[in-house]
Amino acid sequence: MAAAVELDGVNVTFGDFIAVRDANLTIEAGEFFSFLGPSGCGKTTLLRTISGFIEPTRGTVRIGGADMSGIGPNRRPTALIFQNLALFPMMTVAENIGYGLRVRGVPRHERDEKVKNLLIQVALAEHGHKKVSELSGGQKQRVAIARALAVEPKVLLLDEPLSALDLKLRQHMRAELRAIQKRVGITFIYITHDQGEALTMSDRIAVMNAGVIEQVGNGRSVYAEPRTPFVASFVGENNQIRGRVTAVENGLATLDTPLGALVGRNPVGLSAGEEALLFVRPEALSLVPTGTPNGSTVGFDGEAVDVAYEGSVTHVTLRVRTGQKITATLGGGVLPASGETLHIGFRPQDGLLLARPASR
C-alpha cells in the first residue's frame, strides 16, 4: 500500500520569504500525524500545499503514490477542516454535509441516505434541518468533520480546529477526534501549536520551526529524545545551560559551564571542544539542602525565588550564580521556602547535550 502522503524536497517561497524549506516526509496510511510548531513556522503553509491551495515552489507532493503537481484542491483526495470551520451559513446542517456529494453529482436519494448516516455518526441526527447559526461550538465542529468525511477523502487535514473551543470541550473533542480517526481508519494530518493536543492524539509528530521540519517521531521520542535545541525547548518545559564539551565517554559527555562541570547524555555525538547546550526537564531536578551528599547526581546551587504550589505538583523557580532562572517541578516531599539556598541536582542520564546552533 502506497504511503498516504509523501513530501519530496518541498519548498514554498513567497517573494523573498521562505515559508517551507526542504520538507521530506512520508506519512503512512491510517496514521494520525501532527505538525507541531509556533505560529509562523510554516505548518499551515505545508498543510495548504498538501491540500492544493499552494503549489510548491520546488519539490513534489504525492498522495497515495500519485504526483499532485498541477492538480487543484478540488481534484485532490484530501479534505480540509478549517480553523474557523468555514461552514456555509446559508445552508442547513444537512446541506453543508451533503455539499461535497452534491458537487460530485451524487443523486439526491443516495446523498440523503449518506448524509443521514453521517448525522447519526456525529450525534446530530435531530439537527439536520437547522441552520449552522443555531448550533453550539462543539456541534459545529462535528458538522465540519462530517462534511469533510462525506467525500470519503484519503487524507483528512485539520488546521487547528479546536482552538476556538472552551478548554473543557477541547479536551473532550481530542478524544472524540481520535475515536473518529480509529473508526474511519483514514489518515489524519493535524496542525497545532498546542503540544498537549499533539502529544495526546498523534501516532507521530513533526516539529516545525522557521519553515524547517526539525524532528519527526512519536510523542514519547520528541519529548524524551529531542534532536535539536528548538525541539527540546518547544516540546515541554526545559532548562537550558550553555557550555563547552570537555570530555566524552560511554555516551555521556562533560560540559564546562559557568555553573561548573555538568554531565549529560550525548546522543548526537558531540566531541570535545564543541559548543553545546545542556537540557534538563524541571521534573528531573531534585532539590536538597546545600551540603547534603548526593552521590548519583551532578548539580549546582541556587536560591529559591518563587514557590508555586499547584496541588499535585509544585513549581520552584531558582536563581543561580549567573543570574539565570532554573525551574524545578517537585512531586511532593518537603517543599523549600522562598529565599532558601538549595543544591539543584540531576542524574547524568536525565541531562541532554545538543549542539548549539551556530548563530542565533
Place this chain on the structure above:
Amino acid sequence: MGATGGLTLVFGLPLAVALFFFALSAYERRMGLATGPGFFQRNGLAVGLYLVLAVGFWVFFVIVLPQFSMVDMSFRPKLPPSQMGGPKDVFTLENYRYFLFGSTTSTASWNWIHLKAFALTIGVSIAITLFNFALCYPIAFHMAQSAGAARLRILLLLMIIPYWVNEILRAFAFRVLLSSGGIINKLLLGAGLVAEPIDFLGADIGLYMGLSYAYLLMMVFPLYSAIESLDRNQIEAARDLGAPWWHIHLFVVMPHAKPGIASGCTLVFMLCAGALAAPLVLAGPRTLWFTPIVYDRFYQAFNWPQGAAYAFILLVTCIVFVLMVLKMFRLSLGEITR
C-alpha cells in the same frame, strides 16, 4: 474625431489596457510577487470572461470613452455632419472663447451673462452646501448618538419617504408653496405682514430653497453613518474631562466624522452645481444658473461642441471642488465614497 483615428482609439485603448494587465501579471508572476492561481484559474473561464467583459464594457464604453469624446468634441468647431472629419474639422479653442467673450472670434468684450451665471452657480452651490451642513449636523448627530432604536427607525422612515420623490416633484412642491397665490403668501397677506404677494420665485429665493431642500438628505445620510461609527465612550470621556459641548463637537465628533462631512459636502455641491430640474421649475425669467445654459447649447442652439465645452468647464469645476475638499480634510477618495 477622425473616422479611423476614432475607431483606433475606441478599440485600441481597451486592447492596450488588456495587454498592460497581461504584462503586469506575467511580470509579477516572474518576480514571485504574485502566487496562487491566476485570474482565469481562480474564477473559472466563464466567470472570468464575464468579469472582464462586464468591467471592460463599463469602464471603456460607459465611463472613459464617452468622457473622452465629450472633451474631444469641445475642442472642435461646429460643423454639419457631412464635413466632420474633413479638412475643416481641426483643433480649436473657439468654444471656450465663446464662454469667455461671447464670440467665437473676437475677444473685445466679456461674455458677462454666462460668466455671471457660472460664478453665481458656484457661489450659491457652496453657500447651500454650508447651509445644509449646518442644518443637518444636529439631527445627524442626534440620530447617530442619542436617539433610541425605536425613535431612530421613525426618523429614518420619515427621511426615506421624501428621499425617493424625484427632483422635479420636490421643486414643484416649492412652487406650490411659494407662488404668488401659494400658501406662504396667503399666510403673510392674511396676517397683514405684507400688502402685496412676495415674488419669491422671481427673486430666486424659490430656486435656492428648492436646491437646498432637494439635496438635504444627501447631507444627512453620510453624516449619520460617519458619526454613528464614533464610540460613545469617547464623548463621555471628553465630557468627564469637563469639555464644553461645542468643544466636544469641534474636536471629538467632527474630526471623527471627517469622511462623512467631506462626502456630504461633495455630493451636495456636485448635485447643486449640476442641478437641472430645480432651475427649470423654480427659476424666474431673469434667473441665472449654469446648467440651463448648457442644456440650451445642445437643444436650443444645437451647438454641440459649445455645449461640450460648457459641460467640460462644469466637470473641471466639480473635480477641483472635490480635490479641494479632499485636500482640506486630508482624505483619500476611497474614504469619502463609502
Place this chain on the structure above:
Amino acid sequence: MKSGPLQRVAFAVYVAIFFLYLLGPLAVMGVSAFNTPQYPQVWPIEGVTLDWFSQLFADEDLMDGLVTSLWIGLLVVAISVPVGLAGAIVMTQIQPRVRSAYYLVVVSPVLTPGIIIGISTVVFWREFTTLTGMKFLYDGIILTVIGQSSFISAYCMLIILARLQRFDQAQQEAALDLGATYPQVFRHILLPFLQPALFSAAVLAFLSSFENYNTTTFAILSDKTLTTVLAGRVRQGSTPAISALAVIIVAATLVGAVAYELWKRRADAAAGRRLRAAQMAEESELAGNAAIEPAAA
C-alpha cells in the same frame, strides 16, 4: 446626552423645524391634489375631489412616459447589478498597484454631475454608431440605459463591495476543497452570500433610474420618460394633477418602506431565535458531556 430643559426644548423646536422643512412642502402639495381649484391650492379648501387623479391617468403622454421609465428601470437593473458585481469582484482581485487607479475610474461617475454623464453618453454614441454604421444603437432608450448605468453601476458596486469585503475567503476554499469547480463556488457560495447586497443594489438601481432626470433629459433624445414628460408639464404650468402624482409616489414609497421594515423585523426575530438556540446548545454542552457523546459506532 444629559441636557437641561431649555436645551431639550430648543432641540425639540429644531427637530420640528427640520421635519417641517423636509415634509411640509410635500404635505402642502399632497393636500392640493385633493382640492378642486385648477391651480394647486391648499387653502381655502373649496371642495374635495379625486378628479386630479383621474386626469393624471388620462394623460397619455405621462402614462407612456411611465411605461418607458419602468422599462428603462428594469434594463438598468439588468445591467447595473451584474456590472456592479463584476466591478466589485475585480476590485478585490486586481493587482494592488493599479487598484487605486481602477477605483478612481469606476467611482468617478458618482461624483460627476448627471448632465455631464448624459452629454458625454450622447456625444460618444452618436460618433461611435456613425463610425461603425450601427445607427440602430443610437436610440433614446438605449442611450438612457447606458448613461444611467454609468453611475448606477457604481452605486451597485459600492453596495456589493461593502459586503464582499466581509466575505470569508475560507468559505470559497472549503467549497473548492470539497470538490466544487470555480463556477460552482461562484453560484453556490459567493452569490448566496452576496444575495442581500444584490437585492439592495437592485432596488436602489431601479429607484435611482426611475427618478433620474439630469442624465435622462440629455440621453433620451426624442423619446420620453416619466420625469421628462413631468418636467415639460411643470414648465407649461402648474396643475394639481402633478400633485396627485407626487401623492402616489409618496404612498408607494411608504408602502415599500413599511413592508421592508416588517420584513426586517421578522428576519431579525428569526436571527434572534437562532442565536438563542445556539446559546442553549452551548450551555447544555458545557453542563455535561452526556449530550455530546457520539452514538456508538
